[in-house]
Amino acid sequence: MNKSMRVMSERPLNAETPRHYLKSWITANNVFFDRNQGQIPEKAIELSEWRLTIDGDVEAPLTIDFETLLRMPKAIAANTMECSGNSRSLLTQKASGNPWTIGGVGNAVWGGVWLKDLLEKAGVASNAHHVAFEGFDKPLGKAQIKFIRSIPLKKAMSSTLLAYEMNGDPLPLKHGFPLRALALGWTGANCVKWLRRITLLSEPFRGFYMDDVYRIHDKGQNQKTGSTVDAITIKSIITQPEIDEILPIGTVTILGAAYAGETDVDKVEISTDNGNTWQLATFIGPDEPFAWRQWQYVYSISRPGSYTVLSRATDRNGEKQPMQATWNKLGYGNNGIREHGITFRVQ
Numbered sequence: 001m002n003k004s005m006r007v008m009s010e011r012p013l014n015a016e017t018p019r020h021y022l023k024s025w026i027t028a029n030n031v032f033f034d035r036n037q038g039q040i041p042e043k044a045i046e047l048s049e050w051r052l053t054i055d056g057d058v059e060a061p062l063t064i065d066f067e068t069l070l071r072m073p074k075a076i077a078a079n080t081m082e083c084s085g086n087s088r089s090l091l092t093q094k095a096s097g098n099p100w101t102i103g104g105v106g107n108a109v110w111g112g113v114w115l116k117d118l119l120e121k122a123g124v125a126s127n128a129h130h131v132a133f134e135g136f137d138k139p140l141g142k143a144q145i146k147f148i149r150s151i152p153l154k155k156a157m158s159s160t161l162l163a164y165e166m167n168g169d170p171l172p173l174k175h176g177f178p179l180r181a182l183a184l185g186w187t188g189a190n191c192v193k194w195l196r197r198i199t200l201l202s203e204p205f206r207g208f209y210m211d212d213v214y215r216i217h218d219k220g221q222n223q224k225t226g227s228t229v230d231a232i233t234i235k236s237i238i239t240q241p242e243i244d245e246i247l248p249i250g251t252v253t254i255l256g257a258a259y260a261g262e263t264d265v266d267k268v269e270i271s272t273d274n275g276n277t278w279q280l281a282t283f284i285g286p287d288e289p290f291a292w293r294q295w296q297y298v299y300s301i302s303r304p305g306s307y308t309v310l311s312r313a314t315d316r317n318g319e320k321q322p323m324q325a326t327w328n329k330l331g332y333g334n335n336g337i338r339e340h341g342i343t344f345r346v347q
């Protein structure tokens with residue numbers, strides 16, 4: 001276990017990345033957040049034994065081995081993945097689930113093959129509209145429910161990667177060795193790890209992880225009728241300073257990241273007066289589709305005291321973060337400005 005992670009549960013392993021590691025554009029594999037519903041396989045599967053099956057509404061079901069996968073054209077994509085429940089513990093009204101602060105997110109450069117290329121090998125039948133992914137992790141709990149999730153065919157064909165590499169290394173065991181799905185720009189729940197089966201369906205897959213969780217719904221509302229979490233919505237986080245950090249008078253460099261799922265971040269603004277006025281932050285570092293942007297803001301402080309900074313990101317469609325997140329029963333998608341503000345002291 002990596003001591004530098006903030007572990008919320010050991011079985012299943014759920015651990016978040018501490019704020020200071022989120023300052024770099026790439027999140028290193030050993031500090032990338034861990035989110036599991038089931039048991040991580042104890043040891044890596046032998047690659048010679050691994051098979052991936054593609055079945056359901058296809059012209060010809062297909063089973064492929066790892067060597068065949070490696071011979072397919074390689075694709076590389078940066079992708080910022082965030083757990084739907086990230087920032088849940090910062091909501092002003094409590095919601096049940098893992099108490100993530102801001103570290104249920106990370107950015108990596110992934111290598112693999114486009115799902116489209118594989119689906120075309122099997123031949124997509126005309127009645128196929130959804131693609132279900134099944135991993136081989138062992139379910140925990142009495143009900144023994146497998147983690148199976150489906151995404152619309154359109155997403156599967158346009159921007160879904162099957163990744164066998166993470167930041168230049170083979171996919172680490174915890175992150176789905178040897179192969180995981182990555183619906184680029186979508187929340188982590190759509191990125192099934194330890195892939196072994198892909199099934200084309202005419203309807204979304206029905207099951208616990210589709211119908212009972214990963215849906216946004218109010219208290220009292222039938223949970224099966226909420227909307228399913230898909231694309232990550234516009235959000236920014238502050239990665240420096242730390243909460244309650246004590247800093248000397250002078251220049252304080254505020255650092256952060258902003259991400260917008262399938263679209264791009266247009267701007268990040270900072271407020272040092274409780275949201276009355278906003279100043280532009282400067283982008284630094286790489287600008288890649290599906291990946292977060294890093295930004296900085298230099299704040300000159302001449303008097304001792306307590307200071308709060310807020311960050312507000314806007315995406316390319318003009319969508320802005322809300323001052324406060326809209327509450328939902330399972331606490332998904334908290335992108336509120338106030339919830340993510342940082343207070344520090346200068347003396």
Ligand SMILES: Nc1nc2c(c(=O)[nH]1)N[C@H]1C(S)=C(S)[C@@H](COP(=O)(O)O)O[C@H]1N2
Binds near residue numbers: 176
């Ligand atoms: N097979 C399998 N895939 C899974 C999960 C899981 O429990 N089992 N958890 C999902 C969730 S909710 C998230 S947020 C991401 C987390 O991926 P990571 O642990 O590599 O960060 O994996 C997703 N894929």
Ligand SMILES: [Mo]
Binds near residue numbers: 035
């Ligand atoms: Mo998640």
